[in-house]
Amino acid sequence: MQYERFEGSWFLKSNWHLVKTGQSDQSKGVPVPPQEEPPAPEDCVIDLPPPDSILKAFGETQEQKNEASSGRDMKSREKVIPDVSKRAAVLYHLLNNRKSRRKYTEEPLTIEQLSYLLWAIEGVKENRGKFSFRTTPSGGARHPLDIYIFAHKVEGLNVGLYRYLPVEHELVLERQGDDSVALDEALNGQFWNAACVVIWAAVPYRSEWRYGKAAYKLVALDTGHSCQNLYLACESLGLGTCAIGAYDQEKLDAYLGLDGEEMFAIYAAPIGHVA
Template structure:
């Protein structure tokens, strides 16, 4: 379908779908021989690192996959008990765990991603996890460890406000914050890659729901937030990196 200029905001979604049809895409960076972006945003803050238990060492009770799927629901009320560090490690592994790096250009992980581009970084707002002080952390998936971003005690309330004051953020043990790095996806798919970012977010969050059921936890996915406010709190520019999805996790009451 040929390009048509956007006339009203109510047409924005339709226009996005039209403009990201294959026939409207410019030449792809990958096809032009341009190098791919880094597999992970470099961590340069030099703050504390927290190693995570290796996934292969984590022993958890078995859960029937059919039960996990049939019983999946969003949970917004959480018990006050904390998560154990090995449980958080398990959830991170299930949602962004790196199984293999291939040719330094892409990764094979525990979730699907268009073209194996895996264009997400995982931030965590931690309230109650054993052996981890409350604060904001980033999951360094290639090394399977946490990196401290902020220990500001006022941050949870500011984050909650940016999520339109949804109270389960403050009540959760941890809130997963998935950050999109679109350049990793558009390198291969140009502007159509923005479609795939949203598909990938669904893959990741569904894995979180299923994995959390295995450790007696509930999850609530969150798509409603003030984009500018949360990106500002996380130190993101809103274009090269931005929040795309989030989910709270905590023990079931």
């Protein structure tokens, strides 16, 4: 079968031959880039509820589970570690029911729901200063993504654009105000009156520092890992989302205030209660 082969397909192939010993900034002794851009002193920083606060509606919090798991008697541990079949059933349900959902109600998200979703897609489980282990895998633990959130209908948050600080589990207010019309235009009409929109921004140098030219495929893979976590987390809360790759690059970069080179939008996903 004859068909046109586009030049960009090379990007999908393994390119580890491009990683040459002694050629990366890491091997040259260049300081490691920060895990996140710290907020300016004058920025408005908002503490998010603990990501497991959403569990209060369903039973034990993680703190209570940790307390139980630290006990020596097996009965307390049995409460913490459910039967494997039950855990598999929960995951099966989430995977089987996961799908893209584009119609949302007017109901707002709670701040606890947003906290849980952000932790699910990029939350830090263990911070070791220059790198961290998170809820999503990342090549070399580089995590070359910044997470932006347009909060349209989120209880406890003013309407506006925020940036997630995963290490601190906080939000930084980038700007306040309802500019959902501009965002809808940047998303090519795919805002769908969502309660909020998550936008992934690539910060390639975090991976380039270690992997050079081989970093770019890793950035795309990491974004996919993160978005799948969002799908499953939304499904677990009865919420809907839909990954968007068909956006206007220049308009979305401008909406986020990014230069389009050192940082640029790479993915987006509206979130809301399913209509």
